[in-house]
Amino acid sequence: MAQHQSTTRQDADHPARQLVENRALFTRGFIGLMPLWAGAIPVGIAYGLAARDAGLSIVETQLMSLLVFSAAAQVSAVSLLDTGAPTIVLLATALLLNVQLLLLGLAAGREAPPRWPGRLLGAGFLTEGAYGVAVGSGRLTLPGLIGAGASMYVAWNLGTALGVSVGDAIPNPRGIGIDLVAPLTFLAVLVPLVRARPAAVTALVAGATVLLLARIVPTGVAVLGAGLAGSIAGAWAAGRIGAR
């Protein structure tokens, strides 16, 4: 009887214990990502500057960071908006730039299979940095991943707000070359990814293709075509040369 009562109490304690454990994992993930704020905030500032330079209002600039939460997609969108690219091209480019997140979601889902509420929440905060911190803590857990992602979300939106404020203080942003911020931001994300020969082949083929295509089709379409050609070349090179 006493044993039965003890078991029942343990069962009742289980959700409470789980909640405490999840909270601790979330906090650990949140704090674990904070060193990456040093990278996220300046990129957020760069996005804020680029978005204002491309003609987005303060509200639109911040709304994009609050809802889209993707440096590459957002900077590409404001950069392509500036060239007058059609909406479908903007969206397709944003999707291509985030294909990496599909792969990270696959890895996270295989390592810590979540239920639907966990999937929905985890997907909202999935970024490369958050995944890296969550894996780096030893065992990937969904609360850890969400904590790290939430930390990145705060930094990204803080950086955007700072960028908007700085941008509004500059009277003629284009006159001092603020439009260079977008390609520099892409470079800052791109360079660490090019670690081996197949990645270099990818970059070379994509770069050459976009220069050729841009002569005959609009810039946005050329970017899409080059993205596809480069990735196929990279996968081919990886098959021939070996690891990425």
Place this chain on the structure above:
Amino acid sequence: MSTVALILVMAACVYAVRLSGFVLAEATIPPGWERTLGYVPIATLTALVVASLAGRSDGMPHGIVAAALAAGIARLTRRAWACIAGGMLIYWLLRLVA
């Protein structure tokens, strides 16, 4: 399409990509596909860098030189802020001297 509508659609698209990984976690994806998908961001980012630099209207190579040196900074430091701030500083210096 208004900018706010574009932001909403873009948010839905990016969220769908993020969610699809979790949803497909139990599915088997051909290794060739998985490998190709891994190179898509590198290819697209490169295309965006090249297109942005080639499309600059000032007619001067300052932006290209600054970007090339900024790539070197990114390679050495692995810090995004150093790449962006360094690239802008180099660009302004080039405009001052040339």
